[in-house]
Amino acid sequence: MLKTLDQDVSRCSRCGMCQAVCPVYRLTGHEKDTARGKLALIDGLMQEMFSDADGTAKRLNHCLLCGSCAAGCPMNIDILGVFLKARAIVEGFRGLPWWKRFLFRWLVAHPGRFDRLLARAARYQSLALKKKPVPMDGSCNRLAASRLSDRHVVPLASVPFHDMKRKSAFSPESVPGPSPVPLTGGRGIRAAFFVGCLLDKVFPETARTIVDVLETNGVQVIVPDGQGCCGMPVLAGGDRDAFSRLMADHLVRFDPDQFDYLVTGCATCTAAIKKLWPEMTSDHEEQVRSAVERIADKTHDISAFMVNILGVADDILSDASIVPATPTDANTITAPVSPVISEAGKTTAVHDAQAAYAAPDPDRMVVTWHDPCHLAKTLGIRREPRMLIKANPTYAFREMPDPDLCCGMGGSFNLQYYETSTAIGLKKIDAIRASGASVVATGCPACMIQLADMLARAKLPVTVRHVIDIFADIRPEIAGISENRLDASTKLRRLRYGGTFIKRSTNFGGKVWMDRDRLFMKMLNTVLTTLSERWAERSF
Numbered sequence: 001m002l003k004t005l006d007q008d009v010s011r012c013s014r015c016g017m018c019q020a021v022c023p024v025y026r027l028t029g030h031e032k033d034t035a036r037g038k039l040a041l042i043d044g045l046m047q048e049m050f051s052d053a054d055g056t057a058k059r060l061n062h063c064l065l066c067g068s069c070a071a072g073c074p075m076n077i078d079i080l081g082v083f084l085k086a087r088a089i090v091e092g093f094r095g096l097p098w099w100k101r102f103l104f105r106w107l108v109a110h111p112g113r114f115d116r117l118l119a120r121a122a123r124y125q126s127l128a129l130k131k132k133p134v135p136m137d138g139s140c141n142r143l144a145a146s147r148l149s150d151r152h153v154v155p156l157a158s159v160p161f162h163d164m165k166r167k168s169a170f171s172p173e174s175v176p177g178p179s180p181v182p183l184t185g186g187r188g189i190r191a192a193f194f195v196g197c198l199l200d201k202v203f204p205e206t207a208r209t210i211v212d213v214l215e216t217n218g219v220q221v222i223v224p225d226g227q228g229c230c231g232m233p234v235l236a237g238g239d240r241d242a243f244s245r246l247m248a249d250h251l252v253r254f255d256p257d258q259f260d261y262l263v264t265g266c267a268t269c270t271a272a273i274k275k276l277w278p279e280m281t282s283d284h285e286e287q288v289r290s291a292v293e294r295i296a297d298k299t300h301d302i303s304a305f306m307v308n309i310l311g312v313a314d315d316i317l318s319d320a321s322i323v324p325a326t327p328t329d330a331n332t333i334t335a336p337v338s339p340v341i342s343e344a345g346k347t348t349a350v351h352d353a354q355a356a357y358a359a360p361d362p363d364r365m366v367v368t369w370h371d372p373c374h375l376a377k378t379l380g381i382r383r384e385p386r387m388l389i390k391a392n393p394t395y396a397f398r399e400m401p402d403p404d405l406c407c408g409m410g411g412s413f414n415l416q417y418y419e420t421s422t423a424i425g426l427k428k429i430d431a432i433r434a435s436g437a438s439v440v441a442t443g444c445p446a447c448m449i450q451l452a453d454m455l456a457r458a459k460l461p462v463t464v465r466h467v468i469d470i471f472a473d474i475r476p477e478i479a480g481i482s483e484n485r486l487d488a489s490t491k492l493r494r495l496r497y498g499g500t501f502i503k504r505s506t507n508f509g510g511k512v513w514m515d516r517d518r519l520f521m522k523m524l525n526t527v528l529t530t531l532s533e534r535w536a537e538r539s540f
């Protein structure tokens, strides 16, 4: 691994292009925080590691892994890959701390165990919640004392997606069988859904909406049971062993022969599967590499899949212009012109909605879009989610300044360097405020959590939503549109979805906020209880 690192590092021309775009450098002004500074550190990694392993780890970890530097690097260096490999080397040298071994190897690398523990945490989290009458989706009071008490977090869902799938009538194909199930009707497309931890446990309604939207558009969806983390968090923590275990597990569950596409609703999961899985298995045997590459080729973010593969927005908007079209009244909606789905006994069509749009409508809810770093910078997906938003005529889309400015989340960066994370996040809030939007949409559940925290901190009455919920959900009563337009919207939606009116929402504004400090204590208590039970049973 060191050899490939050397090759990458030696390509750095020290041009400094990465300096201007680095959100951490913009805040600290320290060269050591830029990609160039870190690559210089990695250049002498062995020496640095032997002289000060902890300091080296700290410098490497002071990075959001946002990829802003890599996106503009003229030498096209795979900077994130280099950083992740360097973290693995350093953590391998100094040894993972016990809590990381517990968290990554005992918990996250075992999806069943992880699910059970978080199910217990979800059951007891109300003890750690501070219920607040939240003004306009805004803030809750800051609790006294401790370091974490001024955070606002989105609670765990009481029923995670994997349980929702198991217990309800809602039943996409659970597990790919030994041979693919013959397709009947629809578009003849079979897509596997990689759910991801946060959509599963925090935003299960969004995960369900993804399945609904895909099925409504004629896609057969399979959702392999027992799936877990994409591996990005454990790799960011320097644990390649846990990553390898997760990879091996997912290769069993996601057989590329059994689906045409793999779809995710999380920018980080998409980037991990498309970029990191192949890169981190490049030294594995041929069979593994080939399976991983085939999966990576088939993987799409939900917005890119909807727009580029299914073409759902083609007839609605032909470009990504900033000023959206506007719906007029019901009478302007005529017959559907572009049939796109033919299922047994049902034809769904996309209306040529341009004809139904006219003058600007001041009554529509304004929505803006935050580009998740892993979607925009790592994968170059910018146009598609905007098109999905504009495809919903009950919202008016308005671009914010610097929409691809990092929100400051960075996974464990947020936990380790919360003050820096907050300072970066509040710049994003300024941009949202400048847009005048009352809804901010994005495509990454981690960004959603960070944006909610920052919006609450800034007391800005803006709701955070996933782009697929915006696309799928018309909520005219909230948009405040007239009865006449409500009819128009409903008709348009019915035309587009063949009579199926999708109405789910993951708007968590106004929900209970949670004090993470108390949550941590509660979770720790649950962990210790589980361990003591397991110890009594000697089952691990």
Ligand code: SF4
Pocket (backbone or CB within 6 Å): 011, 012, 013, 014, 015, 016, 017, 018, 019, 035, 036, 039, 069, 072, 073, 074, 075, 076, 077
């Ligand atoms: S932009 Fe690329 S080549 Fe230039 S200094 Fe940064 S890492 Fe090196």
Ligand code: SF4
Pocket (backbone or CB within 6 Å): 021, 022, 023, 024, 025, 033, 034, 035, 062, 063, 064, 065, 066, 067, 068, 069, 070
């Ligand atoms: S990944 Fe982001 S935070 Fe890290 S060095 Fe690059 S630009 Fe800076």
